[in-house]
Amino acid sequence: CPIILVPPSSTKWSQVPSVLKCWFPPHAGAQYEYILVEKRGDKNNVGFIQLNRPKALNALCDGLMKEVGQALDAFEADADVGAVVITGSDRAFAAGADIKEMQNRTFQECYGGNFLAHWNRVSTVRKPVIAAVNGFAVSITSPAACAEKSDILKISFFFFFFFFTTQDIGLSFK
Numbered sequence: 764c765p766i767i768l769v770p771p772s773s774t775k776w777s778q779v780p781s782v783l784k785c786w787f788p789p790h791a792g793a794q795y796e797y798i799l800v801e802k803r804g805d806k807n808n809v810g811f812i813q814l815n816r817p818k819a820l821n822a823l824c825d826g827l828m829k830e831v832g833q834a835l836d837a838f839e840a841d842a843d844v845g846a847v848v849i850t851g852s853d854r855a856f857a858a859g860a861d862i863k864e865m866q867n868r869t870f871q872e873c874y875g876g877n878f879l880a881h882w883n884r885v886s887t888v889r890k891p892v893i894a895a896v897n898g899f900a901v902s903i904t905s906p907a908a909c910a911e912k913s914d915i916l917k918i919s920f921f922f923f924f925f926f927f928t929t930q931d932i933g934l935s936f937k
């Protein structure tokens with residue numbers, strides 16, 4: 764008879780030995796540390812990810828971004844899931860990168876190690892991903908980097924560049 768492994772409900776995803784992780788699909792019981800994950804909707808076909816570091820305004824620490832990537836992997840592999848919704852908590856969708864975690868990293872470590880590379884996972888999912896934004900949504904980016912991604916941003920970047928040639932940083936709040 765088949766053996767079904769069920770992790771205790773208090774188990775955090777980071778505590779599950781990696782060799783066992785394939786037996787514990789993330790949305791099938793094992794808990795994450797920084798996000799809440801479940802399937803919602805009448806047909807259970809919406810993958811739902813809630814960023815869950817409310818005290819730090821959902822600052823995007825390394826662990827949180829890795830967990831979001833794992834949850835997206837699982838939803839992408841799940842044929843029942845048609846779309847994914849990512850949301851935050853009461854006060855914030857997310858306060859951007861975790862600046863406490865970043866403060867001791869050198870430029871060389873960040874640039875050479877391409878330390879935000881795994882953040883791209885959200886843009887490579889082959890199912891629609893919808894951000895349900897509430898409260899603070901903070902980010903900072905180079906407009907030139909954004910412009911590589913879309914024509915609208917290219918046009919915006921042109922005007923941005925034209926009028927604010929001394930400014931090279933985009934900031935968005937709430």
Ligand SMILES: C=CC(=O)SCCNC(=O)CCNC(=O)[C@H](O)C(C)(C)COP(=O)(O)OP(=O)(O)OC[C@H]1O[C@@H](n2cnc3c(N)ncnc32)[C@H](O)[C@@H]1OP(=O)(O)O
Pocket residue numbers: 818819820822823858859860861862863864899901902903
């Ligand atoms: C990819 C690059 C980027 O994303 S760069 C952008 C990085 N993000 C920021 O620079 C935003 C920094 N945060 C703020 O400016 C403010 O927190 C705020 C305007 C978003 C909200 O201000 P408010 O006064 O309402 O809250 P607090 O500042 O008291 O914050 C509460 C609590 O959250 C911690 N926290 C907030 N943002 C971050 C962050 N980005 N990284 C790490 N931690 C953050 C803040 O330290 C407070 O926690 P405490 O334990 O009380 O110190």
